[in-house]
Amino acid sequence: MKRIVLKSIACVVFMLLPLISAQAQSIKESFSVEGRENWKPEVTVRGNLGIYAGGFAVTGGVRIDEKRTLGLMVGKNVNVYTVMHGYADINSFSAALYGRRYFHLGERKIFSFYSDLALGAAVVTGMEGAYWVDPIDGTTKMDDIDVERGDVQFYLSWQPGMRVRFYKNLHLFLGPTFSSHCMGVHLGLGF
Numbered sequence: 647m648k649r650i651v652l653k654s655i656a657c658v659v660f661m662l663l664p665l666i667s668a669q670a671q672s673i674k675e676s677f678s679v680e681g682r683e684n685w686k687p688e689v690t691v692r693g694n695l696g697i698y699a700g701g702f703a704v705t706g707g708v709r710i711d712e713k714r715t716l717g718l719m720v721g722k723n724v725n726v727y728t729v730m731h732g733y734a735d736i737n738s739f740s741a742a743l744y745g746r747r748y749f750h751l752g753e754r755k756i757f758s759f760y761s762d763l764a765l766g767a768a769v770v771t772g773m774e775g776a777y778w779v780d781p782i783d784g785t786t787k788m789d790d791i792d793v794e795r796g797d798v799q800f801y802l803s804w805q806p807g808m809r810v811r812f813y814k815n816l817h818l819f820l821g822p823t824f825s826s827h828c829m830g831v832h833l834g835l836g837f
Contacts, residue, residue: 688715689704696830699726699828702722709815714747714748717744719744724736739769740766742803747760747761755811758808762804767800769796769797770794772795803825804823808820816836
């Protein structure tokens with residue numbers, strides 16, 4: 647059984663080698679002297695809304711060719727945790743490196759599918775709402791949460807979706823969000 651699985655994996659990798667090689671050559675051309683002359687800035691602003699989570703993010707990057715953008719993403723996240731006496735909001739600030747890949751539909755590139763992948767870190771900036779008054783002694787207490795202000799958390803996000811371009815690079819985009827801080831949808835504007 648092990649041999650069949652290993653042979654299957656080797657076969658798939660062998661079939662993908664030409665595709666991987668072509669992608670590597672295309673990226674290499676984008677970073678050449680002539681390729682860098684065609685780089686253009688790209689900025690997006692997006693909101694995320696999920697189950698017990700939400701936030702917004704801003705990206706700034708360079709469109710290295712018609713299909714790829716590389717850059718930085720910063721954002722503010724709010725996660726709601728259920729605690730013994732209600733809910734607690736955990737606020738965090740995230741920063742990540744991101745890459746975007748476009749899959750254009752048609753020559754005019756008005757409609758495109760895209761895939762954003764971001765990898766970085768989030769720092770907990772505050773907590774709200776997990777406080778309660780002890781009925782016995784009247785003191786304010788906080789429910790036990792395993793997150794503290796200043797904690798650094800791993801941040802990973804994948805946001806595939808659909809983009810509609812209106813004028814030059816002004817576009818609206820929408821899709822699902824699969825993130826370490828939010829599972830839901832995102833909506834944004836790019837230029």
